[in-house]
């Protein structure tokens with residue numbers, strides 16, 4: 001059998017299996033297609049014109065692959081104690097066998113990935129300076145495998161004796177879940193009407209949360225009173241206990257065969273009590289690809305989670321500067337004790353005012369290319385002369401919020417931020433000009449990983465370049481503000 005025949009046969013067998021599941025329905029207006037030549041794997045295409053609101057397919061809740069639907073948890077009670085993520089990994093490792101109910105589904109799930117989790121050390125080196133490396137979580141995952149997953153599998157040879165229990169299989173399932181799973185609300189009937197829409201477990205800024213909410217309510221469609229459907233979110237990674245209770249981490253066959261594109265998204269998954277339904281959210285032309293959205297993610301996140309980048313489409317990109325770099329630079333003249341006092345003050349400010357001066361990283365978005373006010377406040381407070389800091393502390397947190405914005409853009413801050421931005425720029429392996437040349441000669445079909453790495457790091461460096469220019473252009477009215485100490489390290493600090 002040729003590779004192509006095998007690919008097509010798997011797609012066909014998968015669709016036949018799904019159609020045979022009681023209650024499952026797949027419209028004849030869609031088909032699975034092979035877009036491997038475009039590095040997009042399987043994809044769903046329209047076979048006819050589709051109207052907005054049309055149901056493309058409907059999957060019973062009983063068909064989804066989840067801890068609850070698999071019989072494994074009944075034989076391995078410890079699975080109930082695991083977090084949703086690890087629980088599903090362990091369940092899927094046990095289900096990945098010839099006689100599994102989901103065998104035909106496993107046959108179309110990937111066994112190889114283009115995500116950096118599977119890159120060589122040399123390839124990872126190409127991502128130096130980007131946030132992808134910090135957020136990879138490979139060591140953490142391997143610790144969970146060693147300390148939790150492997151001992152559990154060894155304890156139940158009757159369940160795991162004949163399946164692949166290797167670290168590779170564990171990483172593979174983790175990656176499948178990261179890029180294919182959904183968070184499905186467990187029991188929509190228990191919810192207040194207002195809260196029917198699934199929420200993103202990952203904490204975004206308040207502003208973004210509000211936007212998400214608005215978006216979802218707009219998209220949530222009601223069919224009729226008994227058959228209410230609400231939108232299901234593509235999975236995000238972070239966990240907390242509430243989310244564990246409310247949302248089921250699940251693999252939804254066929255729903256996960258839609259590729260993602262936040263600009264071209266024309267379908268969404270909605271749920272009712274018993275079914276999950278993929279519906280067109282726009283009119284779709286014959287032969288058009290049907291896209292879901294994975295959210296407005298920066299290319300760095302698309303690469304880390306899904307193994308692709310949107311070539312040249314950078315509108316969601318961000319640069320993240322570790323906050324520690326700003327603290328080290330701005331606090332260079334402070335003794336350990338004084339630095340601690342200021343940090344404590346800001347920690348309390350963050351808690352009480354719901355601000356994020358001391359987040360792990362400072363994010364500069366491509367849409368602003370500007371230092372966030374919270375970051376300017378952080379370095380401003382660290383650079384205050386001792387008497388000015390004592391005054392500020394005495395006046396309390398309202399005085400922090402009332403600091404005039406123009407004081408934040410002083411000559412001292414300008415010097416400091418230019419040095420921070422340049423430091424971040426120097427963390428990348430190459431400079432902008434080198435990458436601009438390199439990207440032209442690095443073809444995706446010849447070296448996809450390198451091409452993706454260049455897409456991510458070049459965009460980040462361009463954001464930094466634009467931000468440096470903006471900071472240089474700050475309109476500084478007073479030459480030297482009296483309340484700030486110079487950002488330049490003193491002799492004592494430099495020697496230390």
Ligand SMILES: C[S@@+](CC[C@H](N)C(=O)[O-])C[C@H]1O[C@@H](n2cnc3c(N)ncnc32)[C@H](O)[C@@H]1O
Pocket residue numbers: 039040041042043108109110179180256257258259260261305306307308
């Ligand atoms: C939920 S699956 C979609 C189905 C997948 N194409 C397949 O063959 O099984 C997500 C994966 O599809 C690929 N993918 C999704 N959207 C893509 C896009 N816009 N461009 C390139 N690859 C994409 C990535 O490999 C991603 O990890």
